Amino acid sequence: MKKQVAIIALLMIGVFGFAxxxxxxxxxxxxxxxxxxxxxxxxxxxxSLKANLDDKTMAKFLFLKVKALNGSGKLAEAAxxxxxxxxxxxxxxxxxxSKEAGPILTSLIKxxxxxxxxxxxxxxxxxxxxxxxxxxxxxxxxxxxLEYAANAAYLDKDYDTALAKFTSLKDMKxxxxxxxxxxxxxxxxxxxIFNNAKEMNNGVKMGVYENPKTTVTKSKAPSIIKNIAFIxxxxxxxxxxxxxxxxxxxxDPKDVNLIITEANIQIKMGNKAKFGELMKEAIALKPNDxxxxxxxxxxxxxxxxxxxxxxxxRKSIELDPNNGNAYLNLGLAExxxxxxxxxxxxxxxxxxxxxxxxxxxxxxLYKEVLPTLEKANTLLPKDKDLMRxxxxxxxxxxxxxxxxxxxxxxxxx
Numbered sequence: 001m002k003k004q005v006a007i008i009a010l011l012m013i014g015v016f017g018f019a020x021x022x023x024x025x026x027x028x029x030x031x032x033x034x035x036x037x038x039x040x041x042x043x044x045x046x047x048s049l050k051a052n053l054d055d056k057t058m059a060k061f062l063f064l065k066v067k068a069l070n071g072s073g074k075l076a077e078a079a080x081x082x083x084x085x086x087x088x089x090x091x092x093x094x095x096x097x098s099k100e101a102g103p104i105l106t107s108l109i110k111x112x113x114x115x116x117x118x119x120x121x122x123x124x125x126x127x128x129x130x131x132x133x134x135x136x137x138x139x140x141x142x143x144x145x146l147e148y149a150a151n152a153a154y155l156d157k158d159y160d161t162a163l164a165k166f167t168s169l170k171d172m173k174x175x176x177x178x179x180x181x182x183x184x185x186x187x188x189x190x191x192x193i194f195n196n197a198k199e200m201n202n203g204v205k206m207g208v209y210e211n212p213k214t215t216v217t218k219s220k221a222p223s224i225i226k227n228i229a230f231i232x233x234x235x236x237x238x239x240x241x242x243x244x245x246x247x248x249x250x251x252d253p254k255d256v257n258l259i260i261t262e263a264n265i266q267i268k269m270g271n272k273a274k275f276g277e278l279m280k281e282a283i284a285l286k287p288n289d290x291x292x293x294x295x296x297x298x299x300x301x302x303x304x305x306x307x308x309x310x311x312x313x314r315k316s317i318e319l320d321p322n323n324g325n326a327y328l329n330l331g332l333a334e335x336x337x338x339x340x341x342x343x344x345x346x347x348x349x350x351x352x353x354x355x356x357x358x359x360x361x362x363x364x365l366y367k368e369v370l371p372t373l374e375k376a377n378t379l380l381p382k383d384k385d386l387m388r389x390x391x392x393x394x395x396x397x398x399x400x401x402x403x404x405x406x407x408x409x410x411x412x413x
Contacts, residue, residue: 021057027064036071043068055092062088063097070104075112079134082108109139120148125156133165143174147220154227163231166224175219183209222248222257229265241265256286263295272299290320297326301333309333324379328386331372335389337365366393382413 023045030039043065046053050061062085069078082105089095116131129152136145150165181194183203192209194200203209225248232241245262252258263278279296286292297312313330316323341362348354373390380386387410394403 024057024061024064027068031064031067031071034071036068039064039068040072055094059085059089059092059094059097063101066101066104070108075108075115076131076134078104079108079112079138083137105138109135109142112138113145116145116148120152123155125152126158128152129156129158129161143169143172144176147174147176147224150227154231157234159231159234163228163235166228166231169224170221170228173221174224175221176217177219178217180215180217181212182215183212186210222255222261225258226261226264229261230268233265233268238265238269254285256282256289259285260292267299272303275299276303288319290316290323290326293319294323294326294329297329297333301329306333306336322379324376327372327376328380328383331369331376332389334369334372335365338362341365363397366397369393370397381409384410384413 023042027039027042027046030036030042043061046061050058053061062081066078066081066085069075069081082101085101086095086098089098112131113135116128116135119125119128119131129149132145132149132152136142136149139145146165147169150162150169153159153162153165156162181197181200182191183194183200184190185192186208192203194203197214200209200212200214204212225244229241229244232238232244242262242265245258245265249255249258249262259278259282263275263282266272266278267275276296276299279292279299283289283292283296293312293316297309297316300306300312301309310330310333313326313333316326317330320326341358345355345358345362348358370390370393373386373393377383377386377390387406391403391406391410394400394406
């Protein structure tokens, strides 16, 4: 009886094997006719019984599946199928179909990368994080796509996925530092990028290009660590956030980007005093950065340190005369005195002489502040709150023509 059962089992395996090979032949014929739906239908008959396939037939099945899915435009599934094929043949040590799948792999990488970048640009981060990771899995040397996938996951607020990807980038010491070769095209005036120094130099020798330039891009390592820290903040784990930054700073204590990152985390946690300390530390290392002085001014102003804030804004303007926000905040900081004057006037409504004396101080303050705010307006011409403040000052100073002219511009915005 046992022998009979064994014989029946062998016969069943033989029948299944024959049926599967028949379906594979049908799929192969359908693919030659570019009938991808028919090929997928035939392959689906094999899918449930693929555990019974021998290695040679299994490799063929996976390869046909890659071709059918790719031809059907099912890029994500095709990418998974390519990975399955390559993993299987790596395991068996017989990369026959992996080599044949090479052109398909190249096409998939391009099509998926185009799709993923478009999804990212369209702010479809939920899809982009998956698509961009598939590009990386198909081409692990292109670590930039892992970074893109991590950023997409972060923007999708999928913090666990983003943290895992950013941590992988950190562990592999990812920097994305590149040497960029460029020169100005004499005919167009545009800056063109070259693959290498030789190409750039040849273009210059031929007289087609001028002003060759070799630039080394900045490391993205600080940005990766910053994102890890920010994710910990989003997850409510501030201790790990600070620890992530401090570990990085221990390795590179003079990296201003890391100092600024820690400062940003401290301000996000509400630690304004610590933020101020770190920004001063950053300024000591980078004393000609107008943005650093501006940020110090903002925090000082929020903490009521008005004179320190004004000094920081003035320094920011000195370094960058076109910093509209610095002019705006300097003007607003100077107007802080107006609050006390208004309160004092309200307390002396029945004492006309005293009221008039305080009003005169207010108008003097407005005249002093007005040039700063007008300068801010030339640099920030669409800031409606700023325009309201200036129009209010014009009215108080009885500068009605200027008030009317600004109102006309305001109404058009």
